[in-house]
Amino acid sequence: MIYDDDDNIPDRNEDINGYEKVDRYNPQLIENLSGHYKEVLKQLGENPEREGLLKTPERIAKAMLYLTHGYDLNPKEILNSALFKEEYSQMVVVKDIEVYSMCEHHMLPFFGKAHIAYIPNGHVVGLSKIPRVVDAYARRLQVQERLTNEIRDCIQDALQPVGVGVVIECRHLCMCMRGVQKQNSVTTTSAFSGGFYHEKTRAEFLHLISSKLS
């Protein structure tokens, strides 16, 4: 069933991140989106009534809602929920964090790894919260550069550490399976703050993320 106008579409208002808030798990929203995806299948030359495709519009709707659920999350709150007073003043590095995001230009996936470091300034954060922040920003329509900066800024704001370093390496499917069709190109972006502008600190970070656990 397709809704032509605002009938039955869940209330929208601005969320904490300044985006329009949707009631992501509302069955009405899923039904509404499914109707649109059924139409997309038709327009692509498919027959949405054939057996294999009967549940596909609903599956796409649910998948897309999941792939954009980062809009519902407040990354700064995630970090603030697990700050611990601790006099550790060396670099903390969490590396090889899987990233799955979607480019905002083609809505195709880009994926790879994020490496995050910070130097505490009286507080450390629960380690799991760092990948959670990566996900909260990655599970939105993104460009890799903005994703990188947003993670840096969020950690800097919430922890007020001596500095933050973020390196992200991704493959963009919009460059592999269409367009320029370069299967092996990897894009690396980085963002730093505070102490990470110092050459030695940055070198230590880059060394730590390149070393492998044996």
Ligand SMILES: Nc1nc2c(ncn2[C@@H]2O[C@H](COP(=O)(O)OP(=O)(O)OP(=O)(O)O)[C@@H](O)[C@H]2O)c(=O)[nH]1
């Ligand atoms: N900077 C940046 N560009 C991205 C990212 N993801 C996709 N893009 C690029 O966004 C650009 C959009 O360019 P357009 O020329 O408007 O789109 P297009 O005709 O589909 O471009 P092609 O991909 O070259 O075929 C492309 O060059 C993509 O490679 C990203 O995370 N960061």
Ligand SMILES: [Zn+2]
């Ligand atoms: Zn793209």
